[in-house]
Amino acid sequence: MALISKIEWTDATWNPVRGCTKISPGCKHCYAETFAERFRGVKGHPYEQGFDLRLVPEKLTEPFTWRTPKLVFVNSMSDLFQTGVPDEYAAAVSHVMVKANWHTYQVLTKRSERMRDLLAGSLRFAAAQKHIWWGVSVEDRKYGLPRIEHLRESPAAVRFLSIEPLLEDLGPIELDGISWVIVGGESGPGARPLREEWVLSIREQCKSARVPFFFKQWGGVRKARYGRELEGRTYDEYPPRLSAPVPDRITCLSLIKSFLTSVQEIRTFTDLNSLASA
Numbered sequence: 001m002a003l004i005s006k007i008e009w010t011d012a013t014w015n016p017v018r019g020c021t022k023i024s025p026g027c028k029h030c031y032a033e034t035f036a037e038r039f040r041g042v043k044g045h046p047y048e049q050g051f052d053l054r055l056v057p058e059k060l061t062e063p064f065t066w067r068t069p070k071l072v073f074v075n076s077m078s079d080l081f082q083t084g085v086p087d088e089y090a091a092a093v094s095h096v097m098v099k100a101n102w103h104t105y106q107v108l109t110k111r112s113e114r115m116r117d118l119l120a121g122s123l124r125f126a127a128a129q130k131h132i133w134w135g136v137s138v139e140d141r142k143y144g145l146p147r148i149e150h151l152r153e154s155p156a157a158v159r160f161l162s163i164e165p166l167l168e169d170l171g172p173i174e175l176d177g178i179s180w181v182i183v184g185g186e187s188g189p190g191a192r193p194l195r196e197e198w199v200l201s202i203r204e205q206c207k208s209a210r211v212p213f214f215f216k217q218w219g220g221v222r223k224a225r226y227g228r229e230l231e232g233r234t235y236d237e238y239p240p241r242l243s244a245p246v247p248d249r250i251t252c253l254s255l256i257k258s259f260l261t262s263v264q265e266i267r268t269f270t271d272l273n274s275l276a277s278a
Helices: 031-037 087-099 112-119 141-153 196-209 249-266 269-277
Strands: 012-014 071-074 104-109 132-137 158-163 180-184 213-217
Touching: 087 132, 087 249, 104 112, 112 132, 112 141, 132 141, 141 158, 180 196, 196 213
Parallel strands: 012 071, 071 104, 104 132, 132 158, 158 180, 180 213
Antiparallel strands: none
């Protein structure tokens, strides 16, 4: 967990799952994989197993210990809805988000069909929570646009799009039911170019649909060189955030105890990790 994140559109990151697999062009230069693989084989490091999928149940209760409300990016180093994550574990993560409701959570996936189906099923208890924002990654027309439709088909109360890395002109986007749009270019070695007209098209569509627009970065091999201004200004718009009181320390400890009891009744953490490794 990073209490202060360098990601422009969040405050902190929370990773009860680590590791992922590539499924579409947006994954080609995955920053998370690059970071994790640097530590493969380093004994005792959180990423000793590189970017292999691992559940991290000891991280589940972290949000209960943060006494200041935060905007939390869930699984910045993974994808909660990849097939290796058991339904029960996704439910455990969701229960934490529901209970620790003084934070606002940003859950982002490329596995949009599974997220849609679970939000309509076993995760419906979390779908309607307005302090949990459910989003999909969108990089192009072939893979990204269908994810938007899957998201719109879900019962999520707050839906958002992370259009990064934007790899081509997306054309018209259906924004009905979408609460927030982030746009950004790819950064780091091998970064693919971002064209201004692609970004302006999305910005204008958001403006017409009255959807908050956040421009993250132009990207490039040295992203700091190009910054994040679009036509002379930055765009840092967000959807409305709920405000909930932060419980006292004793109440937070009670919430942790209650949560741990409930998840152990579903299935032991050891069993869940065995499923993830299967």
